[in-house]
Amino acid sequence: MLREAKRRQTRLDLITAALRLVDERGADRVTVDEIAATAGVSARTFFNYFATKEDALVGDPLEGCTDLRAQLLDRPADQPLLDALLDALAPVFQQIHDDRDRWLLRMRVIHQNPQLLPLLIAAAATAEQQFADAVAERAGLPADDPYPQVVAAVTSCAVRVAVMRWAGDDGQERPLTEHAHEAFGILAAGLAHPQPRTA
Template identity: 70%
Template sequence: MHADDSPLPGRRELKRRQTRLALITAALRLADERGADRVTVDEISAAAEVSPRTFFNYFATKEDALVGDPLEDCGTPVIPDLPLLDALLHALTPAFEQIQQDRDLWLLRMRVIAANPQLLPLLIAAAASAEQRLSAAIAARSGLAPDHPRPPVVAAVANAAVRVALIRWAGSGGSRPLIEHVREAFAILHDLKESR
């Protein structure tokens, strides 16, 4: 067991993660070299040394491999009993740490997305999925009904702050840790609450 009591992934799960990472890396490198529109699933599969059929076991389209979901491996965040902005920052920190750990891959991803604006709607859709999970966690923490407006508004604002932090981090070439950019963005949200 890890310190957080989560079980160690089995051999099959490790192999799945490695294959998925190889496909993402191949897709991003090829798109960075040629442009996203000039890369095929067959080329991505060949670069990752798997079959196109294997590619489609992981992704519906090549664009899905390029964009990804930063919170995919984090599931629904559990929001502790802290002031809300502190609680959100705490709950999302594992995702930021994972992005920081995969720094080169994420900087490449952000460069590819910046150079291929047609990918932006997919990035927004991936963020919307994460935002829904965050909204559900906020509702569960606060005991509010699922249709209450507060959780989705808070989740949307937090998501916007994270997006700005991620763009600033990538724009600086990752010279400072992502979490510092996120803390700055959340501090601005906190200041908004206090300002008149």
């Protein structure tokens, strides 16, 4: 347990070092040796965790978070799906909230270095497929059924919108969970047209 915690901390230290250096200089002006030195480890140790500098920058944003598949399958079978999805994602929202500074830094780095986007998109696609598989298993549907794939896709979009709105809330007045419930509420309403807001 202690060894695993140490490994996780080293990984987070490398991610943080990479993000901070690239935020200051740009991805093309930072080397693996500099990232490792900033994190207080050797370059060899760096490669025990990441294959490339870009992998460290994108990282696994939900590293160490509770298994989403297990969380979803653990929800009561008669619970409405969107409620089950929100409950399954609750540890994710908490981790993002607790790790706000690193999340904002990662988002800024990726925005400033668009060459990282393909890696981010690939990671998101993998996570979305795993989520679709869990939805299919919960619903007793074959893996190639469109229902779980659509559910996973709209869930990913709702989470992305919630995180972006939360990240843009400079006053930090609303927790991420509120933004998530708002986005999922729009899905639950069947994308019904909202009432115009009055000034």
